[in-house]
Amino acid sequence: MVSSRSAFILLVLLASAIPPPVESLTYSQYKTVLSLSHSLLTRVANQRKSRGDMAGSKRAMLLAGKLERGLGLGFWGMAWSVGWDYVRNYAWRDLDYGQIYGVVSDLKELRGFLSQLTRANSDMERAAWVAQNYGNALGVSKRMFRRLLTVFQKSGPLREIVETIQREVMEGGLLRDCLELGTNDLKGLLQILKDLSEQFRSNSNYRGDL
Numbered sequence: 001m002v003s004s005r006s007a008f009i010l011l012v013l014l015a016s017a018i019p020p021p022v023e024s025l026t027y028s029q030y031k032t033v034l035s036l037s038h039s040l041l042t043r044v045a046n047q048r049k050s051r052g053d054m055a056g057s058k059r060a061m062l063l064a065g066k067l068e069r070g071l072g073l074g075f076w077g078m079a080w081s082v083g084w085d086y087v088r089n090y091a092w093r094d095l096d097y098g099q100i101y102g103v104v105s106d107l108k109e110l111r112g113f114l115s116q117l118t119r120a121n122s123d124m125e126r127a128a129w130v131a132q133n134y135g136n137a138l139g140v141s142k143r144m145f146r147r148l149l150t151v152f153q154k155s156g157p158l159r160e161i162v163e164t165i166q167r168e169v170m171e172g173g174l175l176r177d178c179l180e181l182g183t184n185d186l187k188g189l190l191q192i193l194k195d196l197s198e199q200f201r202s203n204s205n206y207r208g209d210l
Contacts, residue, residue, distance in 0.1 A: 033192055038067040040185040044177045056172055081157055089154035099147045106144035113137045117179060130179050137179065141169055 045060035113133060120126040145166040152159040168174040 032188070034067055036185045036188045036192075038064050040178065040181070041067065043181050043185070044174065047177060047181060059168070059172065060174075060177075085156040085158050089156055089158075090152075096151055099150045102147045103144055103151070106140050106147070109140050110137060110144075113140075114179075126180065130176065134176055134179065138169075138175060141175055145169075 041060050041064040045057045045064060048054075048057040048060060113136070116133070117126065117129055120129055145162065148162045149159065149166075152162055165174070
């Protein structure tokens with residue numbers, strides 16, 4: 001069963017999937033990501049239920065419920081778990097920045113797919129776009145997860161949730177569900193992804209100059 005701690009990391013990776021530095025995420029961004037991801041997962045749950053996928057709907061609702069608790073007092077406990085895992089296993093260590101920049105590149109490619117999708121004017125156009133492009137988007141996601149697992153080599157919440165979301169995308173169809181929905185929540189997460197990517201590049205370039 002996915003823990004509240006894992007659910008929190010899930011939404012962060014879903015929205016940004018960007019490895020450290022952790023400080024690149026502000027409190028406001030965390031809360032916005034929590035809210036948008038909760039809304040998106042609730043929609044995914046309802047969509048799965050409408051097509052008779054009760055098991056998939058239950059998984060999505062479970063995650064949405066844990067994220068909802070994270071919007072309250074549980075937020076700080078989740079944030080502490082994420083931060084401690086990063087400090088204990090990854091801070092002050094030489095990370096594989098080749099893989100990290102590869103993740104950012106994959107995210108840029110996925111963002112391009114989503115930008116195309118948001119231009120669809122109807123459910124029919126959206127369905128046609130997903131049918132044509134889903135395979136490519138899934139291929140980029142697989143590559144990104146391989147890179148993330150290379151970066152997050154240590155046992156702990158970060159690696160645990162990469163594996164969790166990887167299974168939900170590859171086996172549960174989470175990526176397809178999100179693409180088919182094409183809601184404003186997805187657009188909001190896309191904008192946060194863009195901002196975080198730019199912050200990560202700026203921070204990494206700065207550190208490389210020290």
